[in-house]
Amino acid sequence: MQGSAAGLAYRGRTASIGFAHGPFVRVDAGTHGERVAGALAEEALALRKAIDAASGQIAELAAVAGGEAAQILEFQVALLEDEDFLQAIFASIGQGAAADVAWRSALDEQIADYESAEDEYLKARSSDLADLRDRVINILRGGEGQAPKIPGGSVVCADDLPPSRFLEIDWSAGGGLALLRGSPTSHVAMLARARGIPMVVQLGAIPEVGVTALLDGEGATLELDPNAEQLRLFEKRREIHRKSRASARAILRRPTASWRGERIKLLINIQRVEELDHADAQYADGIGLMRTEFLLTDRGGLPDEETQFRAYDAVLRWAERRPVTIRTFDAGGDKPVPGFTIDGEANPFLGVRGLRLCLARPEIFIIQLRALARAAVRGNLKVMFPMVTAPDELEAGRKLFAEVVQRLQAEGIAAMLPELGIMVEVPAAALAIASFKAAFFSIGSNDLAQYIFACDRSNGALASLVNPLHPAVLELIARTAEHGRRSGISVSLCGDMASDPRCLSALLNCGLRELSVNASALAQIKQTIDRLSSGAGLG
Template sequence: MQGSATGLAYRGRTASIGFARGPLVRVDASTTCERVAGTLVEEALALRKAIDLASGQIAELAAIAGGEAAQILEFQVALLEDQDLIEAIFSSIGEGNGADVAWCSALDAQIGDYNSAEDEYLKARSSDLADLRDRVIANLRGGEGRGPEIPGGSVVCADDLPPSRFLEIDWSAGGGLALLRGSPTSHVAMLARARGIPMVVQLGAIPQVGATALLDGEGATLELDPSAEQLRLFEQRREIHRKSRASARAILRRPTASWRGERIKLLINIQRVEDLDHADAQYADGIGLMRTEFLLAERGGLPDEETQYRAYDAVLRWADRRPVTIRTFDAGGDKPVPGFTIDGEANPFLGVRGLRLCLARPEIFTVQLRALARAAVRGNLRVMFPMVTAPDELEAGRKLFADIVQSLQAERIAAMLPELGIMVEVPAAALAIATFKAAFFSIGSNDLAQYVLACDRSNGALAPLMDSLHPAVLELIARTAEHGRRTGTSVSLCGDMAGEERCLPALLNCGLRQLSVNASSLAQIKHTIDRLSSGGGLG
C-alpha cells in the first residue's frame, strides 16, 4: 500500500486490462442466518420456494451468459438437484429447526468439507457453495442479503466474487472489479476479460473507506479518494490506453498481421453462436476454437442431433470459406454436467473428462459426431478432440467418427469425415507429439500450464506460481510448434496466453504463427504484433 495526504494506493495483480473510475462499492458476503421462523409446514414451504427461486435465477443467468459461464454455474444447479442433501435439510426442519438454520447448517458443513479437502479443485468450489448458501438465504428473506445495489460504473470491491455474482452485475455502464484475494486465472477473471471489464486481484486488506476509486487494470493499482495529481495521472494513462485501443481497431481493417516476414493468422474463440455478433469477429482469419459445452447447459436434458447440427451449421455458414475448428464436448474437470460427467471423482481435473469421457459415453458422443459429420459437408470444418493423452485415444475417436459417417451415408444422409486434430494440453501429448497422426494441433495453454506446473489455475493462493511464461511451459509449446513446422502440420494456440500482450514475444519466438483469441482481444493483439514487427516493443 502507498499513501499520501489525500489518497491511498494499493497494488495487486492484473486479471483484466482496462481503466475504471467511479464509486467504490463493497460487496461482502453475509453469512448471518437469522430470521423469524414459522410453523414446520411454513418453513418447509418457504425453503422449497427459496430453492426453486434460486434454481430459476441460476438457470436464467446461465441462459443469458451461455458458453463457459453456463458450465461454471452447472455446479450450483447440480447441488440444488442433490436429493440426498435436500432431504436431509427438510428432515432438519421436521425436527424443529427453521428453514434458514437447517439450510445454513447443511451448507456450512459442505463448505467446511470442501475447505478441508487436500484437493485444490474442491477447495476452490467452496466459494460456489457459499454463494449458493447466501442466494437461498436471501430468497428466504424476500430478496434481502445479496449485497447493496450496485450503481452503473462502480468499482466493485470484494474479498472474492463467485461467477454468478459477477454475472448479476450490470456492466453496461462500465466499472471495474477489485478483489482482495482472487486469481488472474480464475473463472471470474476469464469472464471479466471476455467482457472487457478491468479487474485487479490480490490487493490485500483495504479499509472500509473510499468514496471514489480509480482502478488501473494495466498497472494493477487501486487508488482511493485520489488527489488532483492522482486523477490527472490516471486520466493520462486512460487516454493513452484509449488511443492505443483506437489505433488497434483501425489496424483490423489493414492487411493481415506479420512478424519477421511471416504471416500471423489471428482466429477467434467463441463460446456460443451469439459471440459472432461481436463487431470485430468479421475481421478474424477464422474460428480457432468453438466450445460446444454451451449446448450441455440448456435446460431439458442433453441436446439432440438436430439442435447441435443447427448450431454448427450456423457457425460454418457465418465463416463462409474460412476454417472453423469445433471442439467436441470438454465436460468434466471444472465443468460437471448432470447425466454426463462422473460424480464423486477425487480429482476431477485428472479424471474422466474431455475425450476420455466421450469415449466412455458413446451414446452421447455419437449424437455429437453425427451432427458434426452432417455439418462437415460445407467443407470448412475441422474437429478437435480435447484432453488427449495417447495416440490410441485419437485413433479410437477417429474410428468411431468414420463409422458414423459410413452409417449416415448408408442412410442416404449427406455426411463426411472432417480433418481431425487434438488439443495439446496434457504434457504427455506435447512430449510425444510426433506419435500423433493428427491433421492439426491446437495448444490449450490454460490446462497445459496447470498440469506442467502442478498448480490449480482456479486457486488464488497458487497464482504466483501459475506463470504461463515458465520455461517448462514454453519448452513444450516450442516443441509442438517445431514439430508442426517440420512436418507441415498446422499448430495454433487457443488458450489465454494468446490474448495476453506480455506473452506474444515468447509465443512468436516459440515458432507459433496461428493464435486464437476472444473477439474482444483481436484488435489489440493484431496491433501489438504490428508494433513488435516494427521493433516498437510492448512499451
C-alpha cells in the same frame, strides 16, 4: 499500500486490463435480517420455495450470459437440484430445526469439506457454495436473494466474488472489480476479460474507507479518494490506453498480420453463434476454437442431433470458406454436466473428462459426431478432440467417427469425415507429440500450464506459481510447434496466452504462426504483432 488518509493506493495483480473511475462500493458477503420460524410443514415449504427461487435466479443468469458463464453456474444449479443432498436438510427440519438454521448448517459443513480438500478444484468451488448458502438464507429472511443494486460505473470491492454475483451487477455503464484475494485465472477473471471489465486481484487488506476510486487494470493499482495529481496521472494513462485501442482497430482492418516476413493467422474463439456478431469477428482468419459445451447447459437436457447440427451449420455459413475448428465436448473437470459427467470423482481435473469421457459414453458422443459429420459437407470444418493423453485415444475417436460417417452415408444422408486434430494440453501429449497421427494440433495453454505446475489455475493462493512464460511451458509449446514445422502440420494456440500481449513475443519465438483469441482481443493482438514486427516492442 502507499499514500496517506487521502489518496490511499494499493497494488495487486492484473486480471483484466482497463481503467475505471467511479464510486467505491464494498460488497460484503453474508446474510442480513432475522426471521421467525413457523411450524414444521411451513418451514419445509419455505425452504423449498427459497431453493426454487435461488435456482431460478441462477438459471436465468446462465441463460442471459450464455457460453462459459452458463457452464460455470451449472455447478450451483446441479447442487440445488441434488435431492440426495437436500433430503438430509429437510430431515433436519422435520426434527425441529428452522429452515434457515438447517440450510446454513448443511452448507457450512459442505463449505468446510471443500475448503479442507486436498483437491484445489474443490477448494476453489467453496465460494460458490457460500454464495448458495447466503442467497437462499436471504430469500428465507424476506430478501430477494440477489445482491443489492450497485450504482453504474462503480469500482466494486470484495474479498472474493462468485461468478453469479458478478453476473448480477450491471456493467453496462462501465466500472471495475477490485478483489482482496482472487486469482487472475479464476472464473470471475475470465468473465471480466470477456466483458472488458478492468479487474485487479490480490490487493490484500483494505480498510473500509473511500468514496471514490481509480482502478488501473494495466498497472494493477487501486487508488482511494484520489488527490488532483493522482487523478491527472490516471486520466493520462487512460487516454494513452484509449488511443492505443483506437489505433489497434485501424490496424485490424489491414488484410494480414505478419512477423519477420511470415504471415500470422489470427483466428477467434467462440462459444455461441451469437458471439459472431462482435464487430471485430469479421476480420478474423477463421475460427480456431468453437467450444461445444454450451450446448450441454440448456435445461432441456442433452442436445439432440438436429440442435447440434443447426449450431455447427450456422457457424460454417458465417465463415464461408474460412476454416472452422470445432472442439468436441470438453465436459468434466470444472464443467460438470448432469447425466453426462461422473459424480463424486476425487479429482475431476485428473478424472474422466474430455475425450476420455466421450469414449466412455459413446451413446452421447455418437450424436455429436453425427451432427459434425453432416456439417462437414457444408464448409471448411476441422474437428479436434480435447484432453488427449495417448495416441490410441485419438485412434479410437477416429474409428468411431469413421463408423458414424459410414452409417450416415448408408442411410442416404450427406456426411464426410473432416480433418481430425487434438488439443495439446496434457504434458505427456506434448512430450510425445510425434506419436500422434493428427491433421493439426491446437495448444490449450490454460490446462497445459495447470498440469505442468500441478496447480489449479482458479486458486488464487497458487496464482504466483502459475507462470505461462515459465521455461517449462515455453519448452513444450516450442516442441509442439517445431514438430508441426518439420512435419508440415499446422499448430495453433487457443488458450489465454494467445490473447495476452505480454506473451506474444515468446509465442512467436517458439515458432507459432497461428493464434486463436477472443474476438474482443483481436485488434490489440494484431497491433502488438505489428509493433513487434517493426521492432517497437510493447511499450
